Amino acid sequence: MKVTGVKFWLFLSLVFCHPVITISQNFRKSTDSLQSQLSGKIADTAYVNTLNRISNELHGRNFTEAIYYANLAIQKAEEIDYKYGVSKGYQNIALTSWANGRYDQSLENHKKSIEMFRTGGMTNELAEAYNKIGLVYFYIAEYDEAIGYLNRSIEDYRARRDTANLARVLNNMGLVHDAKGDYASSTRYIIESLQLSQSFRQLRDQQNRTYGKGMIHENEFINRPILEERLERIERVSESGSAEQLANLCVEAAEIYFVLKEYNSALSYYRRAAEIYAELDEQVLLAHCLRDQAECYAELADFGTALEVFRQSESIYLREGNYIRLAAVVAQLGETNYKLGNIEESILHYKRLIALDDSVGHRAALSKTKVALAGILLEQGKKQEALSYAQSGYEIAREIGSLTRVETSARQLYECYKAIGLMGTALSYLEESTSLKQKFGDELTHREIAELQIEYESEEKQKAIDQLSEVSELQSNVVALQKQLLMLMGGGFAAFAVILVVMRNRLIKIRELKSGIEEKNAHIEEQNFKLEKRGRERELLIGEIHHRVKNNLQVVSSMLRLQQRKVQNVVAKEALFAGQNRVQAMSLLHQRLYQHGSYGKIPIADYVSDVCKHLAKVYNLDTQKMESSFEADNVNLDIDTAVTIGLMANEVYSNIFKHAYPFVEVLRLHSEIKRENGLTIRITDNGPGLPEKIDFNETGFGLRLVEMLATELGGEATFAGGKSEGLTVTISVAEAYIV
Template sequence: MRISTFCIVFLLLFVNTSVGQDAEVDAYQDSLQNIIDKNNSKEIKKESLFLLGEYLVQRDPDYAEKIADQLKAEYINTSDSSEVRRTDYIFAASHRWHGDYKTALDFYRSIYNYSKHKRDSIDIAKSAHFIGTISMFLGNNIESQNMLLEAAAIYDKIGSASQKARINNSLAGFYLNVDQLEKGKQQYLKALKQFEVLKDSSGLASVNANLGMVYTDLGEYEKAEYHLMKQKGYNVVFPTLREMGFHHDFLGLLRQEQNRLDEAYEEHLKALKIRENLSSTYNLCESKIHMGEILTKLGRYDEAIEQLNDVFSFEEHQSLNQEQRAYNLLADAYEKKGDFKSALATFKDFKTMTDSIYTSESIEIIAEKDALYNQQKKDAEIALLNKENEISETKLSRSNAIIAISLIGLVLLTIAAIALLRLNKKIKSKNDTITKALKDRELLLHETHHRVKNNLQMISSLLNLQSKYVDDDKVLEVLQNGRNRVQSMAILHKNLYVGNDLNMVNIQDYFEGLVNSILNSYNKTENEVELSVKAKDVFMDVESVIPVGLIANELVTNSLKHAFPNELKEKPTINIEMNEDDNNFILKVKDNGIGIKDEFINKGKAESFGQRLIASLTKKLKATINVSNGSGTEVSITLPKS
C-alpha cells in the first residue's frame, strides 16, 4: 500500500472509532469528503477520490461517475495503466448499478483486453467475472460461461478466499440460468461455507437469498423460508435498499409457490416500490415480471399486461432472459383474458426469443466447456497424485538398499507398502470420480439431443398447426416441405439420444424413421406406396448425416409429388440404398415413376427450392451427383469419406 493510501485509511479508522455502526456509513463518506476538501497534497486527494468513488458505486452511481470524471480530468496520468483501469472500474460499476449493462460491458471488456495484453492474471479474472455475470443477465450464455470459467480457473490457482467464494456464487447463478438446478444448489452451498469462514455479511446475504430461490423452485419451502429470513438478518449488518428489494421479491415468489397469493402480491409490491426509486432498471424489470405473474394469478389481467409490457420499454440492458419470460407471461395473461390472437402472437415471440437463447449449438458448447473445466480440475488433481507417487517410488527404491543390510529396512519397506496401498486407494477413488464425470457428460449429451429433438418437434408442430389456417396450395406445400425438413433433423436427434453412440448414426434406423415420417406427412400407406431401405451396417458421423438426411428427404418427397401420376398402372415403388467402400459413401434413390425431364438432367436446371437445396448440400459435402432415366428415375450421390 502506498503512503498516501495508508494515511487515508488511518484517518478513516481514527474517525470511525468514535461512531456507532448505524453512523459508520455516513462517517466513512464524510471523512473521505473532508480529506478531499482540505488543503491536502494532490496524491492524498487523488487516493481519497478513488476510495470515495469505489465506495459510492452501489449507493450513489451518479456521484461515483462524477468522481471518476474528475479523476480522469484532473488527476489521472494516462500512461499509468493501473490508474486508468481503476477509473474504468468505477465507470463500469456506476453504469452497471444504473442498469446500463451495454456501457458497463464496454468498460469491462476494455479492462479485460488490456489485462490480457499485460498478462495481469488477477485483473483478467476480475474483469472476466464481471463480464460473465452481466452476460448471464443478458442471456448470452456462451460468453457468460467462457468468462466465469476463465475467472474460476485463475482464482483456483492464485485467488483469495473471498474471490473463490464470489466466483462460486456466480457460477451457481449460471447453472440455474441454464436449468441445472441441482448443480446450482451444490455450488451455492459451497459458496455459503466459504462466506461463513470469511464472516462476509454481504456475501452471506447474497448466497442465502439465492438459496431461498433455489429451494423455492425445488418445492422445499421450509428451507427456502429459512434462507430468506437469514438474508434479512444479514441485511441488518449490510443495510441497503437494493438488498431489501431482493428480499421482498424472493419472498413474494415463495408465497406464490405456497399459493398465498395475497401475501405474495404485497411482497412483490414492496419490492417494486423500492426498485422504482433505485437506479437499476434490470432489477426494476424483475419486479415488473413478478408483478405480472402474480396479477395474472389474481385474475387482474389488464394490470398484469401493463406491467409486463413495461419490460420492453427499458433499453439500458436489453436482457434476452427477461424479454423471454415477459413474452411467456404475456401469452398466459392474454389467453386467460380471452384475447387468443394476442396470446398466439406473444407466444410466437416467446418461442423466437427462446430459440435465440437456447440453440442446440449453444447447449452443446456449454456442456462441452463445463465438462472441459471439470476435467482440467481432475487432471490437475491426478498430476499432483502422480507427483506424490513418483516421490513415494523414490523413497521405496532407497528403502530397498537398507532392507538388504538390516531389520530397519524391513520396517521401512512395510511402511512403504502401506503407503502404496493408500495411494492405490486414492488413485482408484480419482478414477471413479473421472468415470462418474464422463457418465455425467454422456447423460448431459443425451439430454441435449433430447431437448433439441423436442424443440424441433415443437417447430414441426407449429408449422403443421399454421398450415391448417392456410388456403393457398403453394403456401401449404411450402409449409409442408419445411415441416418435413425439420422433422428429418428431429428424427436424427431422437436416434442419437436413444442410442448408445452419441457420435455415429445407424443409417438403416435413421432412414426407416425418415421414410415413415414422410409417408405420414403425405397421408400415404405401405399399401399405396412401397418404400424400401437398404443400408444395413452403414454408420455415419452426425455432421455428415444432417445434410444427407435433408437430401434423402428432398429426393423421396420429389418422387412422391412428381413421379407417380394417377394413370400409372404399376404400384409406386421407391428404393433407398446406402453403401460404402474404402473411400466413399454411395446414396441411391430410385423410383419406378415417369422419369425426370431431360432438360433438368442435361442442363442442370433447378426449378424448385428443393432442387437448389440438393445442389447446395452436395457441394458442401464435396459430393458428385448423377441422375439417370430408365424405368423411372435413379439419383446416385457419391460422398467422399474424408
C-alpha cells in the same frame, strides 16, 4: 411477488465499475498522497497520469470531482500532445458516467477513448476498452452492440494469449447471451471460460489458504481462516491504524459473516463501518453500509427495520445522484413493503422503479419490473392495468431480443388474459412461454452436464495426482531402506549381530510400506472403477437428453401435421408440410445419437442417408421407379454442424422428390460426400433440371435456405444443370467444422 435480480445488477455495477471499497484499503490517504504530488515538481506526463489516477479512485463515490479531475487531465494532456493521457481521461469520464447511470455520456467517451487508443497504436489498452464499452451496452440491453465489442476484446486477448483476461471476457460474453436467452451460445462461452480458468483454480485456492490476501470464497473452510485474519487486523488497526482502513476491514469482515449467514455478526461490523464513514463524510460508502445492514435485517425477517434503513440509504443515493444504486434500493423498498403487506406502497415503489429504469436506459430491468408489477396488480384485481404493464414488458423484451424476458412476460400475459376471460389469446401466450421454457430447460441441462464434467475431471485429476505422489513417496522410502540394508550388510562380520537386528527391523518396515503401496494401488483401482461408472452414468444421462429432445421434436411434428389437416390454403399446407420435414430431419439425428451413443462425433454419411430414406417414405415413392447410389468418405461432424447439413439435405431431397420424380420413368439419384478442401456434398438426379436463368429470390424458401445454411458453415451451395439435364447440387463446408 418481487423484482428479482437486483443483487445481480448491483454485483455487475460493483465488479465492473471497480468500487474503491474493494480496491483500496486506505482511500483518503491514497488520494491525499496523489494530490500532494501535484504540488511538487514532476514531469508533465506524470502530472497528467496523477490527475487520471485521482479521477479513477473517485469515480465510484464522487461523480462531480471524478469528472473534474478527468477533464483537467484531458486539458493538460492536449497541451503537451500526450495522447495516452487524453485517452485515459476520456475513459475515466466514461467509467464515472457508467458508475452513476449516465450511459449515453459513458458510451460517447468510451468511443473517443477507443478511437485514440486505436489511432495512437496503443494496442495493449484496446482489449480492455472493448470489454468496458461492451459491458455498458450490456447494461442497456443493446445486446448486438455488446456482442460486437466483446468479440473484439476476445480476439485481442486471444491473439496476445492473455489467458486470464480472455477467460474473464468470455464469461462476460456468456452473460450477454444468457440475458438474451441464447443458452446454447452462452454455454459455449462459459464452458470455454471455465476450461481456461480451471488451470488457475487450484493455484487460487492454494493462495487463499495462506489467508493473507484471500477473497471471499464459496467454501466455508477457506472463509473461516480469512475471517479470523481480518478480525486480527481489525484489532491491530483499531489501536494504531487509520479510520478509513478500519472501516474497510469492518466491511470485509461483515461481508464474510453475511456469506456464512451469521447475520447478527455481519450487522455489528456494518454498523461500525457506517459510523466511521459518517464521521468522515463518505456519503456513498455510508449508503452502501446502510443498504447492507438492511439486507441483513431482511434476512432476519425484521422487515420493519429493513424498510427504515433502506429509506436512509435511498435518501443518500438520491442526494448524490447515484441512479444505479438508487434503482436497486427502490426495488428493495418495493419488495420489503410487499412482504409487510403494504401493497399500495409496494406498487408506488415499483412505479418509481419503472420511471428510474426508463430514465437511465435499463430496458431489460424495465421489462422485468413491469412484469413483476403486473403480477401484483393482478393479485389486487386490477386486471386491465396489470394487462397494460405485462403487455408493455413483453414488447420491450421483444424489442431488445431477450428471450428470457419474453418467456416471463408471455407467462404473465397468459395469467392476465386468463383472468379477463380471453382464453384463446391466453393460450397463445402460454404456448409461447412453454415452448421457450422447454428450450431453455434442454439447453441448461447441456450446460450443467458440461460444467459438472469440467469440475469432476479437475477434481479426479487432482485426486489421482495426490495418490500417485503418495505412492511415489512410499516407493522412494522403500528404495532408501533397501540401500540402507545393502550398506549395513557390507559392514563386516564384527557387527553381524547388530546388523541382524537392524535388518529384521528394516524388513518389517519394508513389509509395512509394501502393504501401504498395495492399499494405495487398490484405492487407485477403486477410484478408476468409480470414474468408469460415472462416465457410464454420464453417457446414459446424455442419451436420455437426446431421447427427450427426439420425443419433443416428434411432438412438434405431430402438432404441425394436425395443423396441416385443418388448413385449407394450399400454400400454407405446403409450408407446414415442409416445416414438418425439417423437424423430422433434426429428430432423426437425435434418434441416431440416442440409439448409437455417438454423442461427440456424428457419421454424416449415415445421417444424410437416413434423411433421404425418410423423405422417400414421406413422399410415398415407388422403390421400383427409383435407383439410388451413395458414395461417402468416413467423415465425422459435431452435432450443430450435422443438424445444419441435415437440414440442407432435407431441402435438396425434398426438391428432387417433388420436382424430378414425377417427370421421369426411373429416378436416378446419386449422392456423394468427399473430403475435398474441407467437406463437399454433391447430390445429382436425372430430372428436368433448372430453368436457364433462375432467380433464387423468387423461388421457394427451400433453395434459399440451403444457400444461407451453407454460408453459415463457411462454404457455399451451387446449383448446376440446365433444362432436361438433371440437377446437381454441390455444398461445400469449411475445414474448421469437421471434427
